[in-house]
Amino acid sequence: MQVNVIDTREEYLAAVDAIGAGNGPIAIDAERASGFRYSQRAYLIQIFRRGAGTFLFDPPAIGSFSELNAVIREEEWILHAASQDLSCLREVGLDPTRLFDTELGARLVGLPRVGLGTVVEELLGIHLAKEHSAADWSTRPLPQAWLVYAALDVELLVDLREVMGDLIESAGKTAIVAQEFAAVLTRDLKPVREQPWRRLSGLHSLRGIRNLAVARELWLARDAYAREIDTAPGRLVPDSALVAAARTLPATKRDLVAMKDFTGRASRAQxxxxxxxxxxxLGTEDLPPARVSGEVIPPPRVWSDKNPEADKRLKAARAAMAALSADFNVPLENLLTPELLRRLAWNPPAELDLDSIVVALADMGARTWQIEATAPSIHAAFVEAGQSVDAPSEDAS
Structure with missing residues (x-):
């Protein structure tokens, strides 16, 4: 079949009218160029609605989608892994008020694998090829095979939502799913990271403060250039090359050129x-600390030495969460995020009663269903862990 991309305002406005005349929820997907471009903008947006058909839009050519948003905003939008696409959709003016996330729904009903192709095959019995999922969607013109793939991504979402909705209802998880979908809509999908240069892979291998300062400046230089030319930073100079230069601290430009580990297509051109x-x-007086200070919790592997009581709390609570995860048929990370459980175990409420655990979980952003499901077990685990710390051994005289 021949698939066309809408890239003019006239075609776009005609499509808006057609979509508005359709019926039922809006199936929507977006394709980015992650790993190829610096930005996470959408380079293709696909929409399907019963009674209207399938539409593929070229966002850079169209610009604002405010007219379409006005028509479909109050309808239910169906996405797969919505947290990956909502930011780029919002950038062009598409912002839902109601959401059904088929990837998250698959997790909450306990499907073992939740990729779109796998879920479609398991629930609809249709094989959905995913060979172009990592393509460079900023390519123009887009190959016809890619467009066919992109269209199929949304054409099955409405059917998938109906089958999954039945599974959710039969599992008694309608309220749980509603809370999770609402949380996706309100979550900050673009958290601002402090000192983002510390995400450099291999940074932990640098020992000196001056080496860290050089690594920071190299990261900042690469990031600025990548933003300028809209190219993924790692495609210019990989993290390993920046860290190698920061570790070696070449004395001359010739020494930098001679480094075999300093690779990448822009390593010599720039x-x-x-x-x-x-x-x-090398010259800055603004030297970074060796470690980030503040509320950072150490990795659990060192808790037994640094905070034995917290270590016992975490281990007891983890065992309780594993049992609950099996009972609810929900993955651990969806029942309660490991990071939240670590924070609570490391710094529990002063009064270790159930009400205090409930308040602490709510303050950290846990959903109501998560609190109701986990707070009693966490409280019991913490109390048990405290008793094991404080109680005298049976051999004590």
Whole structure:
């Protein structure tokens, strides 16, 4: 079949009218160019609605989708893994008020694998090829095979939502799912990270403060250039190359060129940029701390030495959560995020009663159903762990 991309305002406005005349929920998907471009903008948006058909839009060509949003905003939108697409959809003016996430729904009903192709095959009996999922969707013109793939991604979502809705209802999880979908809509999908350069892979191998300063300046230089030319930073110079330069601290530009580990397509073409960054790092008085201070909780592997009581609480609570996860047929990370459980175990309420656990979970952003499901077990686990710490051994005289 021949699939066309809508890339003019006239075609777009005609499609808005057609979609508005359709019936039922809106199946929607977006394709980005992750790993190829710096931005996470949408380079293709696909929509399907019964009674209207399938529409593929070119967002860079169209610009604002405010007219479409006005027509479909109050309808239920069906997405698969909505948290991956909502940010780029909102960038062009598409912002739902009601959501059905088939990926999250699959998790909550206990499906073992939740990729779209797997879920479609398991629930609808249709094989959905996913060979173009990691393609560079900023390519123009888009190959016809990619467009066919993109259209199929949304054409089955309405059927999938209906079957999954029945599964959710039969499992008695309608209220749980509603809370989770609402949380996706209100979640901050673009959290601002402090000191993002510390995400450099291999940064932990650097020992000196000056080495860290050079790594920071190299990361900042790469990030600025990547943003300028809209290219994924790792495609210019990989993390391993930046860390190698920060570890070696080459004395001259020639030494930097001679480094075999300093690779990447822009490693030589932008040599002055990287050399200047190294010089800034070597000369700056703004030296970064070896470790980030603040509310950072150490990794659980060191808790037995640093905070034995917290270690016992965490281990007891983890065992309780594993049992609850099996009972609810919900993955652990959806029952209660591991990071939240770690925070609670490391810094529990002063009064270790059930009401205090409930308040602490709510303050940390746990949903109502999560609190109701987990608070009693966490409280019991913490109390048991405290008793095992404080109680004298049977051999004590």
């Amino acid at each position: 040599l002055d940029r990287w050399w200047d960054a190294i010089q800034v790092g």
